[in-house]
Amino acid sequence: MKILVCISCVPDTTSKIAIDPSTSQISSQGLTYIVGPYDDYALSRAIELKESNGAEVIVLHVGGSESEALIRKCLALGADSAVRIDGNPISSTQIADAIVDYVKENPVDLILMGKESIDYNSGIVHGLVAGALGYVHFNPVMHLDLAGNDLQLEVEIDGGKMEVSCALPAVLGCQEPIAEWKIPSMRGIMTARTKEISVLPLNPTDSVKLVKASIAETARRNKMIDAAEAETLIDLLKTETNVL
Amino acid sequence: MKNVAIIAQTKEGQLNEATTQLLSFVSKFNPEKITLVVLGENKLSSVGSSVPVDVISLSDGLWADTSAVSSLANAVKGYTIFGIKSIQIDNILSLLASCLKAEVVSGVQQLGYSAGVFSIVKSIFSGKASLEISSSTASIFSLNRNFDFSDVSELPAKAVNSTSVLTYSSESKSSITALKPITGSIPLPDAALVVSAGRGLKDPSNWTIVEDLANALGAATACSKPVSDLNWRPHHEHVGQTGVKVSPNLYIACGISGAIQHLAGVNGSRIIVVINNDPEAPFFKHADYGIVGDVNDILPRLTKKLQSH
Numbered sequence: 139m140k141i142l143v144c145i146s147c148v149p150d151t152t153s154k155i156a157i158d159p160s161t162s163q164i165s166s167q168g169l170t171y172i173v174g175p176y177d178d179y180a181l182s183r184a185i186e187l188k189e190s191n192g193a194e195v196i197v198l199h200v201g202g203s204e205s206e207a208l209i210r211k212c213l214a215l216g217a218d219s220a221v222r223i224d225g226n227p228i229s230s231t232q233i234a235d236a237i238v239d240y241v242k243e244n245p246v247d248l249i250l251m252g253k254e255s256i257d258y259n260s261g262i263v264h265g266l267v268a269g270a271l272g273y274v275h276f277n278p279v280m281h282l283d284l285a286g287n288d289l290q291l292e293v294e295i296d297g298g299k300m301e302v303s304c305a306l307p308a309v310l311g312c313q314e315p316i317a318e319w320k321i322p323s324m325r326g327i328m329t330a331r332t333k334e335i336s337v338l339p340l341n342p343t344d345s346v347k348l349v350k351a352s353i354a355e356t357a358r359r360n361k362m363i364d365a366a367e368a369e370t371l372i373d374l375l376k377t378e379t380n381v382l
Numbered sequence: 383m384k385n386v387a388i389i390a391q392t393k394e395g396q397l398n399e400a401t402t403q404l405l406s407f408v409s410k411f412n413p414e415k416i417t418l419v420v421l422g423e424n425k426l427s428s429v430g431s432s433v434p435v436d437v438i439s440l441s442d443g444l445w446a447d448t449s450a451v452s453s454l455a456n457a458v459k460g461y462t463i464f465g466i467k468s469i470q471i472d473n474i475l476s477l478l479a480s481c482l483k484a485e486v487v488s489g490v491q492q493l494g495y496s497a498g499v500f501s502i503v504k505s506i507f508s509g510k511a512s513l514e515i516s517s518s519t520a521s522i523f524s525l526n527r528n529f530d531f532s533d534v535s536e537l538p539a540k541a542v543n544s545t546s547v548l549t550y551s552s553e554s555k556s557s558i559t560a561l562k563p564i565t566g567s568i569p570l571p572d573a574a575l576v577v578s579a580g581r582g583l584k585d586p587s588n589w590t591i592v593e594d595l596a597n598a599l600g601a602a603t604a605c606s607k608p609v610s611d612l613n614w615r616p617h618h619e620h621v622g623q624t625g626v627k628v629s630p631n632l633y634i635a636c637g638i639s640g641a642i643q644h645l646a647g648v649n650g651s652r653i654i655v656v657i658n659n660d661p662e663a664p665f666f667k668h669a670d671y672g673i674v675g676d677v678n679d680i681l682p683r684l685t686k687k688l689q690s691h
Binding site for chain 1: 468479501562684687691
């Protein structure tokens with residue numbers, strides 16, 4: 139079985155986001171990048187499946203060469219090979235198209251990725267890929283098991299969850315608790331050095347234009363209430379905010 | 383914009399408030415006709431609109447299969463399509479976009495349209511920043527739950543023009559083996575009021591004071607990641623970067639220090655109240671109202687005050 143895991147490389151969750159005045163876009167200066175937390179869950183489950191059932195795990199990333207260290211980390215965790223589609227994508231459609239083009243040339247059985255990337259929060263790449271390939275699609279998946287040629291899934295839905303049995307090939311958006319995040323072993327780090335990262339070109343798009351980014355400033359009241367008079371909170375919520 | 387389709391959210395067969403507002407909002411784009419796509423139960427006979435409204439009812443709206451969406455795609459080809467972000471609606475919009483080869487934008491916070499070009503403000507980094515996008519080709523939009531509908535006015539009710547039913551393909555490659563709805567509580571993503579608690583509660587048995595306050599307010603309960611990791615509370619209550627993102631009118635955080643990953647899930651809240659015995663808790667910097675004190679003392683007093691009214 140071939141599993142393709144698509145990863146995003148995103149600023150660390152504790153990053154302070156700033157704007158680069160020369161481009162009016164989010165500045166990458168001083169940011170530490172990580173593999174998207176949800177993608178990391180997807181990769182961890184793929185590696186568990188490889189260990190328990192045997193599978194070939196390929197990591198795919200659409201982005202620039204600065205992501206190679208993170209791709210190498212995925213290889214150290216146990217992925218067999220990687221492909222980087224080189225460029226700076228500006229829309230979910232552009233990323234999805236790149237994944238679809240790759241899969242059409244290099245068929246796989248299962249495509250896993252996080253339910254969303256934590257930078258642009260769109261959460262639609264998995265659906266776009268599934269629709270274009272005509273594969274089964276579920277999102278967000280919380281448990282994933284193989285049963286013969288079928289998948290047994292637990293999927294969150296609005297207002298609850300459901301258990302699903304489905305056929306391959308499939309595209310799944312993943313979230314916790316599908317697997318525990320893993321830490322690469324020393325042996326994994328050594329063997330990752332010789333694993334292949336192939337580089338393919340990204341097709342340009344002009345369907346959207348990024349005008350400018352800005353930082354959201356939510357002004358809070360920062361009003362402290364003495365614990366002895368805690369009950370006044372209820373009155374203030376009614377009179378000052380009308381939320382009650 | 384000639385034809386508009388809205389993926390509707392219903393409650394007991396009627397449009398929910400957000401969908402009603404969305405219906406009014408799209409009328410400012412002067413469409414000739416609006417098609418409401420209703421998932422699940424449909425009892426719509428009239429809706430607030432200034433233009434004729436058709437209804438497409440999906441026989442089983444619970445989940446969208448790739449093969450099922452293609453029949454819906456044929457019905458809304460060439461339309462500009464809107465929905466309000468939910469798990470199901472984003473899944474359907476993305477599958478529709480790929481069937482229709484249409485550009486889709488998710489997480490829309492503001493939307494304008496002039497001379498064939500959309501100007502879109504999309505929230506990014508969990509609401510910490512926003513991105514202005516312009517596009518003449520985008521035609522599918524998933525609007526954030528806290529999209530500002532304040533300038534839309536209520537439209538008079540209009541009888542539904544026609545209703546058609548689409549059934550899902552029987553060639554489906556998947557089947558639901560069990561459904562587990564969360565019952566008996568207010569769904570967190572939709573809640574207008576939320577009472578949330580963290581490790582400061584010390585023990586899961588102490589949650590009654592949180593539930594009592596939530597009941598007195600008519601609020602949903604939520605928790606921080608450490609609490610759901612410890613299995614003190616169910617995973618679906620976890621609010622934060624990797625959990626549910628909420629945008630209620632009121633978010634009361636009890637015994638939560640306010641790690642940046644937690645803030646990422648609550649940034650969209652209108653009013654934030656923080657109750658914590660540690661005056662140095664970083665959450666106080668992001669609070670509208672703060673009380674330094676013991677949750678075991680403060681919460682029951684707030685509950686009592688609410689009940690006395």
